[in-house]
Amino acid sequence: MTLSASSTQPLFLGIDLSTQQLKAIAVDADLTVTHEFAIPFDAHFAAEFKIKDGVQVSATEADVVTVPTLMWVAALDALLASMRSQAFPFHRVKCISGTGQQHGSVYWAKGAESTLAGLESSSNRELRDILSQSFAVQDSPIWMDSSTAAECAVLEQAVGGPEKLAAISGSRAYERFTGAQIAKLQRTKPDQMAACERISLVSSFVASLLIGGYAPIDESDGSGMNLLNLQTRNWEARLLQATQVSDLSVKLGAPVPSDTLVGTISRYFVSRYGFAEDCVVGAFTGDNPASLAGMRIGEGDMTVSLGTSDTLFLWLKDTQSLQQERTTLDGHVFCNPVDTQSYMALLCYKNGSLARERVRDRALHLNSEQTQTQKWAAFDAALASTPVGNNGIVAAYFDQTEITPSARGELRLGADGNEVAALSPEQEIRSLIEGQFLAKRLHAERLGYNTSSARRILATGGASNNGAILQILANVFGARVYRLEQANSAALGCAFRAVHSWRKHGSLHDARSFEQATAQAEPPKLVAVPDPAATAVYNQLLQAYANVESLLVARTKRDA
Numbered sequence: 001m002t003l004s005a006s007s008t009q010p011l012f013l014g015i016d017l018s019t020q021q022l023k024a025i026a027v028d029a030d031l032t033v034t035h036e037f038a039i040p041f042d043a044h045f046a047a048e049f050k051i052k053d054g055v056q057v058s059a060t061e062a063d064v065v066t067v068p069t070l071m072w073v074a075a076l077d078a079l080l081a082s083m084r085s086q087a088f089p090f091h092r093v094k095c096i097s098g099t100g101q102q103h104g105s106v107y108w109a110k111g112a113e114s115t116l117a118g119l120e121s122s123s124n125r126e127l128r129d130i131l132s133q134s135f136a137v138q139d140s141p142i143w144m145d146s147s148t149a150a151e152c153a154v155l156e157q158a159v160g161g162p163e164k165l166a167a168i169s170g171s172r173a174y175e176r177f178t179g180a181q182i183a184k185l186q187r188t189k190p191d192q193m194a195a196c197e198r199i200s201l202v203s204s205f206v207a208s209l210l211i212g213g214y215a216p217i218d219e220s221d222g223s224g225m226n227l228l229n230l231q232t233r234n235w236e237a238r239l240l241q242a243t244q245v246s247d248l249s250v251k252l253g254a255p256v257p258s259d260t261l262v263g264t265i266s267r268y269f270v271s272r273y274g275f276a277e278d279c280v281v282g283a284f285t286g287d288n289p290a291s292l293a294g295m296r297i298g299e300g301d302m303t304v305s306l307g308t309s310d311t312l313f314l315w316l317k318d319t320q321s322l323q324q325e326r327t328t329l330d331g332h333v334f335c336n337p338v339d340t341q342s343y344m345a346l347l348c349y350k351n352g353s354l355a356r357e358r359v360r361d362r363a364l365h366l367n368s369e370q371t372q373t374q375k376w377a378a379f380d381a382a383l384a385s386t387p388v389g390n391n392g393i394v395a396a397y398f399d400q401t402e403i404t405p406s407a408r409g410e411l412r413l414g415a416d417g418n419e420v421a422a423l424s425p426e427q428e429i430r431s432l433i434e435g436q437f438l439a440k441r442l443h444a445e446r447l448g449y450n451t452s453s454a455r456r457i458l459a460t461g462g463a464s465n466n467g468a469i470l471q472i473l474a475n476v477f478g479a480r481v482y483r484l485e486q487a488n489s490a491a492l493g494c495a496f497r498a499v500h501s502w503r504k505h506g507s508l509h510d511a512r513s514f515e516q517a518t519a520q521a522e523p524p525k526l527v528a529v530p531d532p533a534a535t536a537v538y539n540q541l542l543q544a545y546a547n548v549e550s551l552l553v554a555r556t557k558r559d560a
């Protein structure tokens with residue numbers, strides 16, 4: 001029997017371990033999506049691992065947010081089992097790359113490396129069973145954690161202050177960044193740190209499972225640690241020392257360029273699922289860098305990702321121009337994941353989709369009896385029934401301590417600048433969404449982004465499925481908004497990265513850049529055109545929104 005071309009064509013897999021789910025996308029050599037899979041964490045693991053929205057918030061310290069590391073392992077078991085049950089042709093996969101929610105850390109126990117190396121002898125067992133004793137810390141701190149203020153101060157002092165730390169590592173000290181998390185573990189649980197032989201980011205952790213050995217951290221996701229020097233692209237010794245972990249460079253391993261092939265798939269996956277023996281694994285990276293790859297953004301584009309977190313990012317040719325133009329230390333610079341000479345700038349907002357869901361359900365009295373589709377339809381109707389600019393009402397809803405800016409709580413101001421105690425349900429919905437996008441514009445401008453010369457905005461993430469939300473995004477920025485068919489740009493970007501790394505570093509020695517190698521991928525489509533009258537209203541409201549934030553920041557400091 002001869003196999004048809006489609007059944008022998010190579011496939012490339014992108015895996016995304018984000019906050020609320022593990023997803024996988026396969027593309028063929030023409031970059032066309034052929035398969036998609038997802039394991040939503042709450043649906044699979046809420047009861048067993050006691051998580052909600054993919055995470056655990058400490059009952060005693062609201063700023064401590066973790067995930068049981070073993071749940072992520074169980075999710076990989078579940079994903080691969082689901083792919084097998086749907087007859088996914090594992091044998092056709094030439095290369096896998098992937099991504100993880102940024103900043104989260106995994107602490108492998110002593111002996112875990114040899115357990116990983118021996119996976120193949122246990123291919124009849126699930127990974128979660130084989131690796132149940134392989135972690136020195138059971139609950140991984142993640143990006144939603146903001147409990148490391150003391151460690152942030154130490155990191156900044158170690159190099160001469162926040163400006164110096166931002167110049168070296170791309171960011172002033174941030175509580176969720178992995179350097180502060182590592183320092184906190186050393187200070188509060190030194191026995192667990194002593195029992196740890198290797199530290200991975202969420203991204204390099206998944207790659208480690210796949211190659212059956214410790215995968216290196218890539219430079220782009222490594223930039224979210226406050227430990228990497230962006231110019232040397234290596235760990236900064238003074239910052240490693242400041243964590244007080246004596247052998248941290250050994251525990252971290254050396255960082256590698258993001259397009260590196262980090263190994264060949266473990267024979268465990270060959271025996272258990274039928275992967276080809278020569279399937280290679282490309283370095284995994286952070287989910288925002290991966291989205292940059294999936295959206296294939298260039299200079300002048302801005303991406304707004306509306307996932308669990310909301311993020312906004314830009315391509316940066318160098319770090320100098322940003323240093324000159326920014327008027328704030330808020331925001332981050334990361335090494336670029338697809339061009340080792342370039343960088344990317346990023347703003348992250350913690351109160352993204354989960355805040356939208358909570359305010360929606362509270363204002364409109366929705367509960368588990370309605371489906372998500374019905375709930376978003378009610379949300380859209382509320383937006384449609386209220387005027388652009390909400391008659392001058394501006395508000396912020398920071399359920400959790402926000403990252404940009406550091407503030408917590410809710411505040412609504414009326415057109416006269418006075419606090420408004422209560423809004424109608426419809427006004428509440430509009431003030432939430434308008435406030436979220438005014439916040440993005442305010443901080444993007446402080447970072448040096450020129451809204452009046454905006455080329456185009458590329459939208460991605462779960463909430464980019466919502467046309468009403470994207471219209472407000474277009475109006476607030478006065479820019480056209482484009483979206484890919486595939487809202488999960490992070491997994492898609494990693495499938496593309498897998499194609500590029502395999503062609504470049506494999507036997508083809510294809511020297512084309514990522515941009516050239518992915519030129520044929522489907523372009524994003526125009527989904528919202530700004531209304532100039534609406535943009536004029538938002539131009540007027542920007543300062544009012546800045547006042548809301550300043551008041552909330554002051555209140556948060558006062559109540560601390």
Ligand SMILES: Nc1ncnc2c1ncn2[C@@H]1O[C@H](COP(=O)(O)OP(=O)(O)O)[C@@H](O)[C@H]1O
Nearest residue numbers: 018019020021307308353376461462463465466
């Ligand atoms: N139609 C919609 N309108 C607004 N938000 C939506 C819609 N569909 C999904 N979402 C939001 O998308 C979020 C998940 O986004 P996603 O990018 O998949 O998250 P993550 O990658 O962080 O796990 C959900 O929390 C949900 O609120």
Ligand SMILES: O=C(CO)[C@@H](O)[C@H](O)COP(=O)(O)O
Nearest residue numbers: 018019101102143307308309
């Ligand atoms: O902290 C950041 C970026 O700095 C977050 O964007 C995380 O990377 C989580 O991503 P999502 O799961 O929301 O996509």
